[in-house]
Amino acid sequence: MRAKTDQSLERMFHPASIAIIGASADAPETGWVGRLLNFGYKGNIFPVNPKVNSILGLKTYSSIGEISYPVEYAILNIPARFTPYVMRDCVAKGVKFVHCYAAGFSETGTEAGKQLEAEITKIAKQGGIRLLGPNCMGIYSPRSGMTFDEDFPKEKGGVAFISQSGAEASRLVFLCQDVDLYFNKVVSYGNAADLDATDFLEYVTQDAGTKIVAIYVEGVNNGPRFFTAAGKCVEKKPLVIVKAGLTENGAGAAISHTASMTGVKTVWDAFFKQTGAIPAQTMDEVADIVQGLMRVKKPRGRRVAIIGRGGGIGVVATDICERAGLQVPPFSAETRRRLLQVIPEAGAGVRNPVEPKIGMEGATEFYLKGLPIVDADSETDIILIHMAIDVYGGHTPELTQNITESTYALCAAVDSLNKPIVVALFTGGHSDTIEAVRAARKILTAAGIAVYSGVEAASRVLSKICHYYRFLEKVD
């Protein structure tokens, strides 16, 4: 006599109990049981394994039917061919959610695989089970202590990621961790025999803990419903989508991966144009865009002020920005006049790009005295600071310390700026400079400043963010 809301996805991401069918007794720490225990899952864990009596101190059961407590969520860690039998056991037990981890279904392209998937889907539907998968990694939810990788961060954040691919889910989690961004919930949903991207999208749209939604999708089961759900999401929060398989052979690859029908490129182009969802091509770009949405103030326009050492780097940065659809106009005469008081030395341009005095001391001085001038400039909307660490000279023991000091000065200066700001922080490949870059990045992200691996990545994000805010204004 359970209410319908019990099967809402909110329950699925916060189940009171989890059974693991096929719980591993070899190296259990890195298996499902160990992950849940180590990750702080607070509900009941029921390992099912007929060969042992206990796993990591938990009593095991020889079948799910033997468990005398209610089971809300089950993870099927068994080969594909056994899944129909176990699904029937789950129905009998009254399990509400089943995560089928195994591959070997429709994505194989074989008749047998397709039939097996149809069979478990039918059992789920008739038995009142919501099915996650098959061929997927499942849920990572630091709030409820669920994870599919024991190395995922325990920190909680505001990003939701709905991913048809488990590997891309892992990539995004680690890429975001590197810039101090964390997740509210992540789901890898594979073949989408039952639960599809649209179900998760509708859920996270109304989920208060989710501030930004990202999706990796190869194909969707119901195009119009996904379209509507995306539009509704964008009204409430930003939505970033990697639509994979849009090239001819990419589509072929997607069929082998999750048996997805990927759809026609023109349809998806129209989708992005009409919904305001932000398109991305790789996980690196998703992480970059999420950072921009979280940390970069809404720009008034597309005109960028470029600041950093290295005249040639400034010229190339200008080309990159303009190619990305941004503009790098000259500063106003007033701004140039004022900048010449801060950097009077010859060779340091004040036109835009602007080049601070030599060394990290020059950079620091400019952050304190020059940034307010650029911030007040009437001809630019966004400030992009590039730090090519090699150019600041000297792979000395003091490098990390010097950069750290300069970076703190930048953080302090940014507080009083009105314009949005991004930092492109990069190096050649000296171990010293890599360490210095990591140290500086930590300081900047902790201060809530968006940091990118280069001007290319930064300009790509800025262009997409400008487009997104423009879209919202038109809709209002």
Next chain:
Amino acid sequence: MRAKTDQSLERMFHPASIAIIGASADAPETGWVGRLLNFGYKGNIFPVNPKVNSILGLKTYSSIGEISYPVEYAILNIPARFTPYVMRDCVAKGVKFVHCYAAGFSETGTEAGKQLEAEITKIAKQGGIRLLGPNCMGIYSPRSGMTFDEDFPKEKGGVAFISQSGAEASRLVFLCQDVDLYFNKVVSYGNAADLDATDFLEYVTQDAGTKIVAIYVEGVNNGPRFFTAAGKCVEKKPLVIVKAGLTENGAGAAISHTASMTGVKTVWDAFFKQTGAIPAQTMDEVADIVQGLMRVKKPRGRRVAIIGRGGGIGVVATDICERAGLQVPPFSAETRRRLLQVIPEAGAGVRNPVEPKIGMEGATEFYLKGLPIVDADSETDIILIHMAIDVYGGHTPELTQNITESTYALCAAVDSLNKPIVVALFTGGHSDTIEAVRAARKILTAAGIAVYSGVEAASRVLSKICHYYRFLEKVD
């Protein structure tokens, strides 16, 4: 009574003696004198500084005229306004080459700056001096022990880099060092008042030690001569060019940087099309292309076989390759049949992309048993292996060791392959995985395998290399 060839650029890169006018007595180790000494320059070094008697054990002179030995090359480490006087001293002394380091000339956009540059150029021309600069870093030549950064590697290699920007020169040197690629000679030539990109291009074209030429250029003094020189270079060796300032505001930035007139985009498009020079947009891309030219066999065509863990990563990689102008066709039926014997597990595609079995062991096994099958496939020309280290699971202490072992297996397998191969090696941002990636990259580059930071970078290079070899075939 010196022969004309004495003033060839060969002499400039291998001078018998160097005077440093304005040699620094404070922190001389990181000044010009210290750099030459530490870098192993074998000729005579004459520091000129009227305030001290010796610098780093070398006798100093109060002016260049006081030096009683011949001086072949002089570095002017003095403010711009003093340069005409010192240039006249250099003429009187019979100096053949002068490197004018200072900025403050035509790039300032002022009449005074332009006149000063015209004046020293005139003195040089009338006095028989070849002038390098002004506003530039000068020469890095590990063979002759000349350098403008004490941290540059002492290793000698086959790359020549002709750069109007000093900062971009530094960036490329360090980026290449990171993938174990070294230089024959590098010159940062700034405003090009006398010696221009074309002079250096003509020189390195006939220089036997130079295998590949790269250029960063904002503008050239004589377009037709540069065009001809580029065409002649491509006949002998590959030429990669970053033409900066091709966007409207990029052109403005270039004027402030080196006073260069950057030219019209359509003209440069035609230049690249007709000369076969390979265009690049950033130093990262130059380093990537140089690696490809050095380490990737000539491909028969543009059809790529993609190998690596992570189904979604494979789909995205396919999209990226196809967008870059490559193709990722299905393997032949025969190849697929043979691959199923190596990776029979469900969910691992054998269509192309192909996914090895789970874990680094799976990757290793595939390198040994699967790569020869892909190498024999009739439908593909190039092998691209992606290693998203996070996906291989476990930020464990054994990670670096496991990846190292797997990488050695790959190196061994590559030896017997006929097809060209590239590796895209990347990670999220765990310190552990970054270390593992660095270790694997070292092994791969030492084995002469091209390694890229992602599929995007790899596919961009492959596409450009394919175009380059196609160009050569058409010309033949």
